[in-house]
Amino acid sequence: MAQQAVSGRAAAGPGGAEFLAARDLLLNTREDYATARAEFRWPRPVEFNWALDWFDTIAEREDRIALWIVEADGSEQKLAFSDLTRRSNQVANWLRGLGVSRGDRLILMLGNQVELWETILAAMKLGAVIIPATPLLGPDDLRDRVDRGAARHVVTSSAHTAKFADVPGGYTRIAVGGADGWESYSDSAGAATAFEPDGATRAEDPLLLYFTSGTTAKPKLVEHTHVSYPIGHLSTMYWIGLEPGDVHLNISSPGWAKHAWSNVFAPWNAEATVFLYNYERFDALALLREMQRCEVTSFCAPPTVWRMLIQADLTGLATPPNKVVGAGEPLNPEIVEQVRRAWGVTIRDGFGQTETSVQVANTPGQELKPGSMGRALPGFEVALVDPASGQEAAEGEICLRVDPRPVGLMTGYADDAERNAEVLRGGYYHTGDVGSVDEDGYITYVGRTDDxxxxxxxxxxxxxxxxxxxxxxxxxxxxxxxxxxxxxxxxxxxxxxxxxxxxxxxxxxxxxxxxxxxxxxxxxxxxxxxxxxxxxxxxxxxxxxxxxxxxxxxxxxxxxxxxxxxxxxxxxxx
Missing domain, CATH: 3.30.300.30 (ANL, C-terminal domain)
Incomplete structure (x- = not known):
């Protein structure tokens, strides 16, 4: 049964209003998969800037905590949606003064710290293209990102500025914490708190350029627009089951697509709180204590973390989250069963890629079949294609039909027409993953095509x-x-x-x-x-x-x- 409608004052601009209507439909059919599949349509605005047309309007409905970061030493920071609107406006104005303009590519290499989210929102407001980068990268990787990414600006912390010493280029250098020869991020605090964009943001304008993790080859450059991730991650919000007021913890490192999925777009699409617990070394018991103290209601972790958690005493978490999901790689049944016994909730798998938002998942309130990662999400038409015949089959490569093209699919691989033609052949987007499907539409993961x-x-x-x-x-x-x-x-x-x-x-x-x-x-x-x-x-x-x-x-x-x-x-x- 659908819950009571959740809505508020229309978001800014026609694109924001269209987004809000689609968002509310998914909230109101959170446990009604059939209705969501039948009624959901992707918003396809001509102009849209998620930071301006959506994020900045949230505080007008209810100014909840947007970002909550807890450190291992017990210190913490809480920022409301209005706080981040004000600070991102200041950062955007300050970056504009440094020459950051629409279409410029900016490498963003920060840890889970407030400045990361401020800069994401500020760059979006300016129309700059963000190249997310994990702080684990070394000089060779950064040289590749500056070169192939055609980066004009870099924002990083003082702890990592030395990595750029031998990275050539005329890019603007901006350091959080300050560094010799670098612009000091703290100067942004003196900028104006009101921001005016220099023009409209078109929906197809690039927003993100991801260097994939490269399990088999040199990293590819995955390009997303101002709609493909911001709007596309309505599917991720639906998979997790996020609602306004949730406290959502996603364990993911900045620089990777999953961080944007569940630490930016999906929770803030739902008007939920993004919660982070920073630690130098993973400590399962400490993590569980903070989840209990801070009343985390929604939790997402990759299989590696789940494997470490089940070796601890999960029953020490007296009030476990009621929304629990896993992503990154498929979860093995034994992990799912151990968490179910300890917490009384079932981890729900989801399948997506850097190239897409979540395509297939087990959604709240639906029947779960052991070993299956669920069904196609609203807005996605999934087909399994036999590699030999090119025909749809009960087992084959997991593909997306692209007529109509789902919003949550990348623009393509930047500067790689040959690869784009390969993955978009035959009227499908080819994921490179193999699955099987049963008569009810549940898909079970088999493996990578090359595994x-x-x-x-x-x-x-x-x-x-x-x-x-x-x-x-x-x-x-x-x-x-x-x-x-x-x-x-x-x-x-x-x-x-x-x-x-x-x-x-x-x-x-x-x-x-x-x-x-x-x-x-x-x-x-x-x-x-x-x-x-x-x-x-x-x-x-x-x-x-x-x-x-x-x-x-x-x-x-x-x-x-x-x-x-x-x-x-x-x-x-x-």
């Missing part, structure tokens, strides 16, 4: 095998890749990170291989195993491509060191 492999002529999904391995108490993380085999061509091999208290021994290897043997069909079972840390991108995604390459290299030796095999254990012989 799925054949063993003894059977098609193997690494994700399926990894999910089984994670059910064993010794396994904290796992990645499955094909290992060269003279008879079967390839066999499944697991690279395993052990849970606390387990040793990388013969006994542990036997226990895990036996468990896999008991829980997987013979053609799927793990034949080889190695204990090691997993290579990951800066954003935390497992680089299976690196493991696949390693497998080819190490098996030039028929018995590589550190590898356990089924045949090593007589106990496993049939």
């Amino acid at each position: 799925v492999f054949k063993a003894s002529d059977y098609r193997i999904s690494p994700f399926e095998l990894e999910s089984v391995l994670l059910e064993h108490e010794a396994v904290a993380e796992a990645a499955v890749v094909p290992s060269p085999d003279p008879i079967r061509l390839a066999v499944p091999k697991a690279y395993v990170v052990l849970a606390q208290g387990w040793e990388p021994s013969d006994g542990t290897a036997l226990a895990i291989l036996r468990f896999a043997r008991e829980h997987l069909a013979p053609y799927k079972r793990i034949r080889r195993l190695e204990f090691t840390d997993l290579p990951k991108t800066i954003s935390g995604k497992i680089r299976r491509v690196q493991l696949r390459t390693r497998e080819v290299e190490i098996h030039e030796d028929p018995s590589p060191a550190g590898e356990y095999r089924e045949e090593d254990f007589p106990e496993l012989k049939s």
Whole structure:
């Protein structure tokens, strides 16, 4: 049943009013998937500036806390929507005085600090194009971003200015905290608090330029507009189930798309509070204490964090959030079950990419099918396309129909016509991910197109095998890749990170291989195993491509060191 309508005074301008109407429809059908699918239409304004036409109007309805940041030492900052409107106006006016103008590209490399959100809003108001960058980047990465991104301005903290010492270019240098030779961000406090744009922002104007994490190749440049992420993330708001007044915690590093998803657009589309807990080293118990104290109602975390959380005492959180989701990579069933037992809520998976907002998800109040990441969200038409025939099928590459083109889809890859033609061929946007769909429209993730492999002529999904391995108490993380085999061509091999208290021994290897043997069909079972840390991108995604390459290299030796095999254990012989 739809809840009572939630609305307020019309947002500024026709684009803002259209956005508000679409937003309210999704709020009012938050648990009514069928109605939302049938009635939702993407707003398609000709002119739209989310910071001016939406964010700046929120305080007129109710001036809630927009941003709440808690530090590990217990200090905290709370800013209302009106506070951020005023401060972003000052920053925009000050940046304009430094020469930042419409269409200029600006690298924004800050941690989870107030200045990050002030600058995002200010750049948006100016019509500048933001190039988000994680503070983990080094000089080589930054040189690539300045060069290929054609950056004219850089905003970073004093702790990271030295990284730009050998990064050439005539870009404006702006430092939060001050640095020799850099403009001081604190000077923005003297700027005027009222802001006037220099003209209209067109919907198709670029807003964001993301360098993807590059799991298989050099980072691509993903371009989003003033509608594709701000308006597109209405789908993300709907997936999470966010409502006005929620306190939403999303664990994500600045610089990556997921940070914009759930630390900017989705919560503020819903008029919810963005909550951050900053820590130098992850401490599950400390995080849970702050979630309890600050009454977090909505929580999103990547699989890596969920794996660490379930090794702590989740029951220590007396009032868990009632909205709990996972993103980044699909969640394994064992994690979902442990959280359900401890908190009485079910983690709901969602699927999207840097190139899109959330496309497929389990939404609030809907039936959940074990292992499925849900159904197509309002505004998206999803099809599974068989790579061989190019026809829609029950299993195939997850694609989006682009007639009509969904608002939450990127403009394209900047300066890469060949790649754009490849991903938009045949009337679809091709995600590069494989899934299967049932008769009710629920989609189950299989894996990346380049991760799925054949063993003894059977098609193997690494994700399926990894999910089984994670059910064993010794396994904290796992990645499955094909290992060269003279008879079967390839066999499944697991690279395993052990849970606390387990040793990388013969006994542990036997226990895990036996468990896999008991829980997987013979053609799927793990034949080889190695204990090691997993290579990951800066954003935390497992680089299976690196493991696949390693497998080819190490098996030039028929018995590589550190590898356990089924045949090593007589106990496993049939």
